[in-house]
Amino acid sequence: MGYKLGQYTPGSSVIHRLDPRVKIVAIMLLSITVLRADAFIAIAITILIAGITFIARLSPSHLLRAVKPLAIFFVLIFLMHLFFTPGAPIPLPLATYEGLYRGVLLTWRFVFLILSAAILTMTTTPSELMSGIERLLRPLRPLGISSHDAAVMVSMVLRFVPTLLQELDQIREAQMARGADFKAGNLLARMKRISSLVIPLVRNSILRAEELAIGMEGRGYHRGPRTYMRELRMTPSDYTILVVLMILTGLGVYRW
Amino acid sequence: MANLRTIGSGMSVRGMVFAAMFAALTAVGAFIMIPIGPVPITMQTLFVHLSAALLGSHLGALSQLIYILVGVIGLPVFHGGVGGLGVLLGPTGGYLIGFVAGAYITGKLIEMREKPRFLWIAMSCVAGLAVIYILGVIQLSVVAGLPLTSAIAVGVVPFLIGDAIKMIAATFITSKLRGMIKL
Amino acid sequence: MIKVENLVHRYDGDDVPVLRGINLEIKEGEYVAIIGPIGCGKTTLIKHLNALLAPTEGNVWVDGMNTRDTSIVGEIRRRVGMVFQNPDNQIIGMTVEEDVAFGPGNLRLPPREIRQRVTEALQAVGMGSYAQRHPHTLSGGEKRLVTLADILAMNPSYIALDEPTSSLDRATREVVLSILRRLNGQGIAMIHVTHNMDEITSADRIMVMGDGRIVLSGTPEEVFSGV
Numbered sequence: 001m002g003y004k005l006g007q008y009t010p011g012s013s014v015i016h017r018l019d020p021r022v023k024i025v026a027i028m029l030l031s032i033t034v035l036r037a038d039a040f041i042a043i044a045i046t047i048l049i050a051g052i053t054f055i056a057r058l059s060p061s062h063l064l065r066a067v068k069p070l071a072i073f074f075v076l077i078f079l080m081h082l083f084f085t086p087g088a089p090i091p092l093p094l095a096t097y098e099g100l101y102r103g104v105l106l107t108w109r110f111v112f113l114i115l116s117a118a119i120l121t122m123t124t125t126p127s128e129l130m131s132g133i134e135r136l137l138r139p140l141r142p143l144g145i146s147s148h149d150a151a152v153m154v155s156m157v158l159r160f161v162p163t164l165l166q167e168l169d170q171i172r173e174a175q176m177a178r179g180a181d182f183k184a185g186n187l188l189a190r191m192k193r194i195s196s197l198v199i200p201l202v203r204n205s206i207l208r209a210e211e212l213a214i215g216m217e218g219r220g221y222h223r224g225p226r227t228y229m230r231e232l233r234m235t236p237s238d239y240t241i242l243v244v245l246m247i248l249t250g251l252g253v254y255r256w
Numbered sequence: 257m258a259n260l261r262t263i264g265s266g267m268s269v270r271g272m273v274f275a276a277m278f279a280a281l282t283a284v285g286a287f288i289m290i291p292i293g294p295v296p297i298t299m300q301t302l303f304v305h306l307s308a309a310l311l312g313s314h315l316g317a318l319s320q321l322i323y324i325l326v327g328v329i330g331l332p333v334f335h336g337g338v339g340g341l342g343v344l345l346g347p348t349g350g351y352l353i354g355f356v357a358g359a360y361i362t363g364k365l366i367e368m369r370e371k372p373r374f375l376w377i378a379m380s381c382v383a384g385l386a387v388i389y390i391l392g393v394i395q396l397s398v399v400a401g402l403p404l405t406s407a408i409a410v411g412v413v414p415f416l417i418g419d420a421i422k423m424i425a426a427t428f429i430t431s432k433l434r435g436m437i438k439l
Numbered sequence: 440m441i442k443v444e445n446l447v448h449r450y451d452g453d454d455v456p457v458l459r460g461i462n463l464e465i466k467e468g469e470y471v472a473i474i475g476p477i478g479c480g481k482t483t484l485i486k487h488l489n490a491l492l493a494p495t496e497g498n499v500w501v502d503g504m505n506t507r508d509t510s511i512v513g514e515i516r517r518r519v520g521m522v523f524q525n526p527d528n529q530i531i532g533m534t535v536e537e538d539v540a541f542g543p544g545n546l547r548l549p550p551r552e553i554r555q556r557v558t559e560a561l562q563a564v565g566m567g568s569y570a571q572r573h574p575h576t577l578s579g580g581e582k583r584l585v586t587l588a589d590i591l592a593m594n595p596s597y598i599a600l601d602e603p604t605s606s607l608d609r610a611t612r613e614v615v616l617s618i619l620r621r622l623n624g625q626g627i628a629m630i631h632v633t634h635n636m637d638e639i640t641s642a643d644r645i646m647v648m649g650d651g652r653i654v655l656s657g658t659p660e661e662v663f664s665g666v
Contacts, residue, residue: 007330007332024329027340027341027342028341031341031342031345034342035345035399066338066340069335069337069338070335070338070343070346070348073347073348073410076410077347077400077402077410080402080406080410081401081402084406102401106400106401110342110346110347110400112342113340113341113342113343113345113346114338114340114342114343114346115342116340116342117330117339117340117341117342117343118330118340120330120340120341121329121330121331121339121340124330126329126330126331126533127533127534127537129329129330130329130533132329133325133329149272150322150325152272152276152531153272153275153276153279153322154276154322154325154326154329155531155532155533155537156273156276156277156280156531157276157279157280157283157322157323157326157331157333158326158331158533159530159531159532159533159538159574159575160276160277160280161280161283161284161331161333162573162575163527163574163575164280164281164284165284165287166575168284168287168288187417187421190290190421191421191424191425191428194290194299194302194421194422194425195425195428195429195432197288198299198302198306198425198429199429199432199433201281201284202281202306202310202429202433203433203436205277205278205280205281206274206277206310206433206436206437207528208277208527208528209270209273209274209276209277210270211523211525211528211529212273212277212528212529212531213268213269213270213272213273214486214491214523215521215523215528215529215531216269216273216531216541217269217491217516218489218491218516218520218521218523219516219520219521219541219542219545219589219590219593220513220516220517220542220545220546220593221269221541221545222269222513222545223267223269223272225547226544226545226547227543227544227547227548227549227550227553228540228544228550228553229536229537229540229544229550229553229554229557230550230554231550
């Protein structure tokens with residue numbers, strides 16, 4: 001089964017080599033700016049994202065695929081604004097100029113929120129993202145959240161999602177071989193089929209979790225601080241980019 | 257394995273592993289699409305109910321928090337295979353935050369009864385679901401600039417039939433598997 | 440040396456103990472096979488060797504350390520590595536190398552040393568070129584070798600293996616067994632639990648378990664002539 005862990009596209013561009021912490025913070029800053037952007041800022045960010053895509057040698061069509069699962073939803077929101085915003089009419093029944101402007105701007109925001117995050121995952125391996133998150137969460141220790149425990153849990157999710165999907169396929173095939181039809185039937189029948197799919201999956205997962213916990217303790221796992229194979233190190237260019245981004249965000253958010 | 261040792265206090269390693277496993281299951285739920293009602297629905301909320309009912313309020317909410325964290329670092333584990341911080345900040349992000357709060361509420365309500373019956377578990381799931389919808393609709397309305405009525409029309413109504421079925425399925429599955437986990 | 444004295448184990452809620460007075464010694468560098476029917480307590484016994492369980496009665500000593508002493512459990516678990524039956528329930532890293540790095544990370548070793556141990560452990564099981572692979576893309580045999588590398592990265596003195604070759608095909612089983620013998624030749628003691636007789640003819644010693652006790656113990660010649 002071809003489930004891919006994320007959409008990482010190998011490469012050696014400046015964007016690929018940036019410290020993952022810088023990239024994560026950059027995406028957060030960019031997201032805030034995107035959510036508050038007006039038309040002018042939107043154009044600036046579009047150029048910025050296009051530039052980054054070019055520098056990182058990412059395929060634009062590959063990047064745009066990230067938006068696909070939510071596309072229908074975005075179109076719906078766009079149409080609602082187009083038709084239900086009061087204002088000057090444009091030559092289309094019920095639509096208004098203000099509605100068009102708001103619809104386009106909002107849809108642009110949602111698309112670019114996803115695109116900027118997609119650039120992060122296309123240029124950073126899941127392992128790097130994990131180390132980045134682990135380091136960024138360290139200050140949360142006083143709140144009772146151990147970044148090390150969170151990192152171990154996240155990495156287990158990444159480890160087991162593909163395995164669970166394989167298992168789900170096996171269960172589904174076994175049931176179809178026994179004549180189960182997942183597309184037809186009344187609501188009660190569908191509910192039963194969902195249960196017949198989910199019960200074995202959850203049962204296996206519970207048994208697996210029991211064994212995993214024993215295995216982890218057997219390998220000396222204890223909650224709290226541990227060390228990693230790779231340590232992150234910020235370079236001068238990492239710091240430079242971080243500072244530049246912060247200034248740009250400040251300008252983008254507060255000038256208008 | 258009741259006398260299995262665990263080092264450290266508070267949450268056990270087993271608890272952690274269970275939370276991680278249910279986070280993974282919720283992610284898998286995003287890939288199970290079943291055509292019910294007007295739109296194809298995914299199974300995440302089924303696993304939100306299950307993590308709350310089987311793991312309890314604390315670990316159930318933790319499992320959903322980990323699920324969000326995995327999605328935020330960009331793994332395609334949100335509805336139908338999207339990921340990234342953008343989704344959390346976008347129009348549908350409120351539902352995801354609702355998963356954490358909803359799991360907590362469902363878990364708390366179930367924990368109030370020594371031996372919860374079918375109806376009590378079902379009602380606890382309804383309460384959790386209500387929390388998910390409230391947070392979801394608020395963020396949808398704010399971020400997408402929609403009036404509340406439109407947000408409900410887009411963000412609640414199409415999913416009601418599917419959610420009713422998932423809720424009953426979750427209650428049924430819980431009654432089957434509840435004895436398996438001793439935390 | 441691992442020393443087990445009058446070990447009794449009863450799981451909470453059970454009336455009958457699973458282990459009913461086990462006595463045994465395992466020396467450094469020895470290859471010990473433990474055989475017996477399903478349900479005789481083999482798995483419970485080896486869980487005691489790395490302090491995953493605490494004795495109901497009796498004592499287990501690993502190089503002089505009592506497994507009841509919770510303050511040294513970490514060191515006991517480092518010395519006695521455990522390989523369980525199903526490799527899919529042991530691999531927790533999202534890549535092979537991160538999985539092998541998990542144990543050394545728990546020991547809080549510096550990154551450079553973790554990297555070195557990961558490389559060495561993967562080479563020792565012939566999986567050097569698999570470092571970046573995702574676990575779900577590996578075959579059953581490859582996963583088994585990864586779990587062996589997981590343990591090797593801890594620099595153990597003993598490795599306890601619970602049916603390490605079950606569900607493997609014949610060729611893969613031979614690969615795993617030859618790696619176990621080679622590691623044993625390098626001085627790591629092996630405690631190999633199995634119900635497959637022909638896997639253990641080369642063991643130094645065989646212990647036959649039945650119903651929570653060791654019913655027979657000796658060299659393969661002694662044991663097989665006694666059966």
